[in-house]
Amino acid sequence: MRQSLVIANWKLNGDLALLDSMMNGLSSQTGYVADVVICPPAVYLAAMQQRSLATATDSFKLHVGAQNCSEHTQGAFTGELAPQMLREVGCEYVILGHSERRNLYAETDALIAQKVATAQQQQLKVVLCVGESLEQREQGQTLDVVTAQIAAVLAADVDASQLIIAYEPVWAIGTGKTATPEQAQEVHAAIRQFLNQHSGVGEHIALLYGGSVKADNAAVLFAQPDIDGGLIGGASLDVEQFRAICSAVKG
Numbered sequence: 001m002r003q004s005l006v007i008a009n010w011k012l013n014g015d016l017a018l019l020d021s022m023m024n025g026l027s028s029q030t031g032y033v034a035d036v037v038i039c040p041p042a043v044y045l046a047a048m049q050q051r052s053l054a055t056a057t058d059s060f061k062l063h064v065g066a067q068n069c070s071e072h073t074q075g076a077f078t079g080e081l082a083p084q085m086l087r088e089v090g091c092e093y094v095i096l097g098h099s100e101r102r103n104l105y106a107e108t109d110a111l112i113a114q115k116v117a118t119a120q121q122q123q124l125k126v127v128l129c130v131g132e133s134l135e136q137r138e139q140g141q142t143l144d145v146v147t148a149q150i151a152a153v154l155a156a157d158v159d160a161s162q163l164i165i166a167y168e169p170v171w172a173i174g175t176g177k178t179a180t181p182e183q184a185q186e187v188h189a190a191i192r193q194f195l196n197q198h199s200g201v202g203e204h205i206a207l208l209y210g211g212s213v214k215a216d217n218a219a220v221l222f223a224q225p226d227i228d229g230g231l232i233g234g235a236s237l238d239v240e241q242f243r244a245i246c247s248a249v250k251g
């Protein structure tokens with residue numbers, strides 16, 4: 001049985017007050033089928049871990065995730081955060097290869113592969129983001145782009161069976177244009193098949209959809225057979241919306 005996950009990526013948003021209201025709001029309604037992960041800006045990670053422990057019960061815990069990490073474990077890299085530092089403050093997950101990192105910070109497939117390897121060596125669960133631009137989709141290159149992004153990571157010293165992959169079409173991120181359930185399912189199925197062919201792990205790893213997921217479209221996306229949950233940006237900053245999205249994952 002594959003893991004179901006809903007992950008909040010706050011990006012450069014939020015504050016301690018939102019952290020408190022989100023933790024209280026989510027933990028006041030438990031019984032989610034999916035594991036729920038919140039990835040706030042890094043300065044809030046330790047505070048989130050404290051709150052996660054304080055609100056945890058035998059059956060429910062909010063998991064802590066980071067939005068990025070260094071490919072290095074230590075050294076003269078001003079401003080960077082090493083995976084084991086993230087682990088030490090309670091992080092279990094890290095998002096890598098997000099299109100904003102690829103496009104705004106020029107992260108290459110090679111750098112992302114290095115980051116994935118280092119993060120896994122330090123026992124972080126990696127959420128690898130992949131996705132095509134609008135131009136690439138219009139030119140029929142979606143599956144080639146997405147599988148090439150994954151292949152670059154599989155070529156490095158990584159454990160494919162421990163990856164979580166988030167398919168996020170770049171044209172759907174923060175635009176209000178969601179991929180249709182059929183478009184998303186087609187790419188997820190292709191990713192699973194590709195992973196089966198290249199490392200035999202396709203049936204076992206969680207594949208998430210991201211890109212303008214909201215309370216009113218989450219259920220239909222998550223009902224697709226190869227979609228195991230979501231990576232949520234804007235709607236993860238609203239307690240009620242995010243709670244509804246978490247509840248939209250069914251067993």
Ligand SMILES: O=C[C@H](O)COP(=O)(O)O
Pocket residue numbers: 009098168172173174175176210211212213231232233234235
């Ligand atoms: O990491 C999250 C994705 O970039 C999706 O963002 P969005 O839900 O605001 O479109």
